[in-house]
Amino acid sequence: MSRAAGLGWALAFLGLWALSVVLWLSANPGAWAQEPLALVLRQDGKGEALWCAPVWPQQEFVVEFVHSYERLPVRERYKILGPGRISFEGLVTRSVLNGQGFLASEIHTRPDGWLQTGAVRTMLERVEFIMGGKEHADHRILLGGKRHFLNKEVPAGALVLLGAEEALCSLPNP
Numbered sequence: 001m002s003r004a005a006g007l008g009w010a011l012a013f014l015g016l017w018a019l020s021v022v023l024w025l026s027a028n029p030g031a032w033a034q035e036p037l038a039l040v041l042r043q044d045g046k047g048e049a050l051w052c053a054p055v056w057p058q059q060e061f062v063v064e065f066v067h068s069y070e071r072l073p074v075r076e077r078y079k080i081l082g083p084g085r086i087s088f089e090g091l092v093t094r095s096v097l098n099g100q101g102f103l104a105s106e107i108h109t110r111p112d113g114w115l116q117t118g119a120v121r122t123m124l125e126r127v128e129f130i131m132g133g134k135e136h137a138d139h140r141i142l143l144g145g146k147r148h149f150l151n152k153e154v155p156a157g158a159l160v161l162l163g164a165e166e167a168l169c170s171l172p173n174p
Contacts, residue, residue, distance in 0.1 A: 036055065036056055037083060038052045038055065038165050039054075039080065041150065043158045054169055055143070056080070060080075061077075063129070063140075063162070066132075072093065073094060082164065084125050088121070090117040092110075094114055126161045126162055131157065134149075134151040141162075
């Protein structure tokens, strides 16, 4: 192969790589964002933020709770895509019931006995759930290696909305 032909192939490869990066960024608008977002928990019907934490697009978090009927742990995995855009990625549980009432095409039993859904990737504007009391559901958010207990901030029985917003957190998070 001549040096000119080798250079041509290298330029073609570089062009395809650059095109794939541009297409990926176009398909993932949150990847362009350089500003942090806020993961904010609000009680439905009330504008007041009850809890918030700084987050970035593509950051993952988990909503963890004890299933109210079976009394078994559930961990729902989410990914922040941008303001008002969250992807439900799947869940891991010991419960045969689930918190969101979704249907997954495949549920696998892991060697440790936990059930895990395949990649669900359901697009949501926000995560909604009814806040359980500490003795019942004990809702927690796992974010950045830290566990946040929500029952300190939210009354049991409240319908809560958890969403990514273009804002900075002004509340200390628990």
